[in-house]
Amino acid sequence: MELEIFDDDLDAEGMMKILVIGGVNNGKTSIISKACYNNMESEKTINTIGVGFHTKKIQMDSKQIRMCFWDFSGQDRFLCLTRCYFNEANAAIVVTDASRPNSLELALNWKRELDNNFEYKIPTFLFANKYDLIKDEPTYTEQQLNQITRDNGFDKWAYTSAKDGHGIEDAIEELVRQTMKESYHHVRRLRHASMRDSFKLSSGSPIMPPTVLLGAGGGGHGVASEKCQLPKEKKRCCS
Template sequence: MAKAYDHLFKLLLIGDSGVGKTCLIIRFAEDNFNSTYISTIGIDFKIRTVEIEGKRIKLQVWDTAGQERFKTITTAYYRGAMGIILVYDITDEKSFENIQNWMKSIKENASAGVERLLLGNKCDMEAKRKVQREQAERVSQAGLLWPNALLLPFIQLSPSYLIPYSWPESTESDFLRRVPNPV
């Protein structure tokens, strides 16, 4: 029986508890939005197949718990990830500051050269914004999150919108193109 996809990618969402990782993954995989979710316990995943440049890409998107008590469980999933999306909440400055800790965790637990993407979430809450877009862009483009982490791609969005708030047209295919060793 032929595979229903050309490539399989395992992507991991990481970030503090409450930044909206579960809302993002459910919007992406099921095109559904609910502003109230309970915290993820351990890890969960959703699958979605997309077509990019004529290829069917099966994405396993893993949703990790952001609480410290689950860190030993969730870091075990870093190793097999082909791409890691670091999520922070634009209304929570501490979640942005903690991206540095998440980058350290990637360095310690993920495969060398894993692709990373910085994602500012909850852009529909502009009136409560604490982290300015320019601040995140400066950090991502200057490699300030981790030495030698130059040009970490950065986007902002909100799962409450049907389309991303600020998603450059080429970001998805560029990110997936750089992901190593597709199956």
């Protein structure tokens, strides 16, 4: 199903914070640019410094959802900065460069960093990007990627290309669907726990992932500051 895109002046019913992480020069920003603005990948994309921020409204299952992509620099020197922006994320995309097999280990390091900073599981997809460079001779077989996905706690994987758009729309749609589904089940679990008065137990409240936020507006793109706070107009979106 093709995603229906909305203008920025329309309010979205739900907000979804999606982390986009991985090593340097894997194409994270180019993937977001293709998804949000349908821009072709530049031959010389400027590396993200710190954290970039981009949004896109879509229509899915009669609901308007604003996807909020948090584009993290792959440089190690920004790792301490990026950790504080992981809070309240709904989903994550880990990007590796399919044309450089050694970049996979860096992507898996980011996945471990993600897991270490969450006490609950969020839907996480592996994007093997730059498929246009290796489509005639794929770096990994489907069996290998299935095994990597299982061994490292990813929900799914996809070959993607920011240059020609291969796989990006379908993979993001699937990620949004899965996130909405898990958010729905999360709400049901909370209601069930409330009925059992579980929040009053001495052991404390159960740790649950955040639900997709409802009723907030805003949009556009920018760069988050180094003080772990969004620009004023962005703060209500996903923080």
